[in-house]
Amino acid sequence: MTGAPVVVTGTGTDVGKTVATAALAAAARAVGLDVGLCKPIQTGLAAGQPGDADEAARLSGARRVLEVRRLPDPLAPETAARVAGLPQSTLAELVDPIRGWLAEPVPGDAQLASASNCEADVGPAWTDGRLDLIEGAGGVLVRLGTDLTVLDLAAALDAPVIVVARAGLGTLSDTELAVRAVEAAGLRCAGIVIGSWQYDPNLAERLNLEDLPRLTGVPLLGRVPCGAGGLGPAEFARLAPGWLETDVLGIL
Numbered sequence: 265m266t267g268a269p270v271v272v273t274g275t276g277t278d279v280g281k282t283v284a285t286a287a288l289a290a291a292a293r294a295v296g297l298d299v300g301l302c303k304p305i306q307t308g309l310a311a312g313q314p315g316d317a318d319e320a321a322r323l324s325g326a327r328r329v330l331e332v333r334r335l336p337d338p339l340a341p342e343t344a345a346r347v348a349g350l351p352q353s354t355l356a357e358l359v360d361p362i363r364g365w366l367a368e369p370v371p372g373d374a375q376l377a378s379a380s381n382c383e384a385d386v387g388p389a390w391t392d393g394r395l396d397l398i399e400g401a402g403g404v405l406v407r408l409g410t411d412l413t414v415l416d417l418a419a420a421l422d423a424p425v426i427v428v429a430r431a432g433l434g435t436l437s438d439t440e441l442a443v444r445a446v447e448a449a450g451l452r453c454a455g456i457v458i459g460s461w462q463y464d465p466n467l468a469e470r471l472n473l474e475d476l477p478r479l480t481g482v483p484l485l486g487r488v489p490c491g492a493g494g495l496g497p498a499e500f501a502r503l504a505p506g507w508l509e510t511d512v513l514g515i516l
């Protein structure tokens with residue numbers, strides 16, 4: 265029985281979903297979990313260019329990557345398909361390949377941490393030594409297809425959802441709206457990750473550390489330092505677990 269994957273969405277584009285996904289992947293690998301990284305629809309990249317899932321794998325060292333569909337223009341997937349004159353993605357066209365990917369056994373040489381001997385207190389997101397992370401496109405209500413969002417994917421996969429948010433002034437309303445959208449869809453929002461944390465946070469950023477969990481009702485799971493995406497993989501993998509709450513895997 266495979267645990268549910270975890271969907272990583274955000275309050276918008278460029279908030280840090282990919283780097284936060286990579287950080288979660290690195291933290292899971294650090295306790296022996298085998299990590300899978302999925303991007304259902306990648307937009308804005310030509311064939312052969314590394315996508316978000318490839319980038320998160322590069323940074324974290326995770327080896328299982330799935331990108332279901334790629335569309336050429338840097339737009340919301342539904343818009344990108346329309347302007348390219350291509351058919352819209354359906355829920356089944358995204359979920360079925362993901363389910364097949366989730367059903368694949370992890371590589372035989374993976375040194376898996378079973379639930380019994382895993383050092384960390386990890387939660388129900390995995391049962392057989394794996395954690396699979398699915399990154400949406402842009403913000404939580406971005407259309408992946410006609411009347412289709414990443415929340416529909418999360419619901420179909422029974423996946424908890426992490427919201428990646430900005431650090432500064434303006435994030436309180438954006439983040440609460442995103443969390444409310446997740447919960448209005450009947451999904452569990454496992455928590456918030458700040459996707460780009462300044463080394464010298466200003467007053468609003470410092471206070472948001474308390475106000476984000478207080479106002480949304482979900483925990484702040486960590487902060488990814490700004491520029492983290494520019495670290496080398498070894499440095500990223502070494503530092504990333506420290507950016508997240510020590511019990512983050514238990515919460516998932």
Ligand SMILES: Nc1ncnc2c1ncn2[C@@H]1O[C@H](COP(=O)(O)OP(=O)(O)OP(=O)(O)O)[C@@H](O)[C@H]1O
Pocket residue numbers: 274276277278279280281282283284316400401402403459460491492493494495
């Ligand atoms: N290689 C890098 N070097 C420095 N900064 C980076 C690098 N990659 C990403 N960043 C920065 O980190 C922040 C988050 O980028 P990221 O790609 O994780 O956002 P995202 O939410 O995944 O975007 P999208 O909606 O396109 O998926 C951005 O400010 C980006 O400029």
Ligand SMILES: C[C@H](N)[C@H](N)CCCCCC(=O)O
Pocket residue numbers: 276277307308337338339340341401402403406
């Ligand atoms: C192309 C970019 N990298 C993102 N993946 C797509 C972001 C779509 C945002 C749509 C919107 O909210 O206006």
Ligand SMILES: [Mg+2]
Pocket residue numbers: 281282283316399
């Ligand atoms: Mg991304």
